[in-house]
Amino acid sequence: MPRLTSGSLIHDSVNVTFGEKEERMMITGMHTVADIFCVGCGSIVGWKYEAAHERIQKYKEGKFILERFKVLGPDGSNYTVSQEARVGGSDADDA
Template sequence: MRENKVCTRKMGRLFVVNLEGKIYSCKHCKTHLAVYEDIISKSFHCRHGKAYLFNKVVNVSMGENEDRMMMTGLHTVADIFCVGCGSIVGWRYEMAHEKSQKYKEGKSVLERFKISGPDGSNYWISHGTHVGGSDADDA
């Protein structure tokens, strides 16, 4: 059975959710972040290369909302941070300003460079990495 809840804090203690199955975790501290089954798209790109759009992520805290101009238009997003080590691991779409991008609202992007894959592999930046905006080329 797969657990998929947001981490909680009770009386100053942080409770981290452990996931089962094919897990994506923080590259630095191995905190569980998402499961393979929750991937919506693998066609996203960021400054460091590939990124995946997930339906759900866990064990993250959110930064402040801000408007960012991305390849697919203006979006209100919030950076997301690993609760285990504080590393930025991606961003969450809070609002899409264009009708065709509304499907992204409430979804999160994890940068492949910042996470370990289900098999323990890490993604390394290649010399041909796309260095434009941070959004999908074609979702």
């Protein structure tokens, strides 16, 4: 089943641990991914693209998707990223 996200493709992530690598069919094709988990609560907060099987998707390799609705700010409210702080933009083709 394809994964849907309202997250952003980013270059790095902190305070996370990684699950096992697995092959996953996404809307944009087959990818090798690893789920990423919050070190505080253990919840899945997104995934890391380890490998893309299609050449046109190679730009995603090594980058992360953090699902916005799963990430909270320091005060417990919904976390939002200002336009200037965005690193990789939206991964709209996985939405």
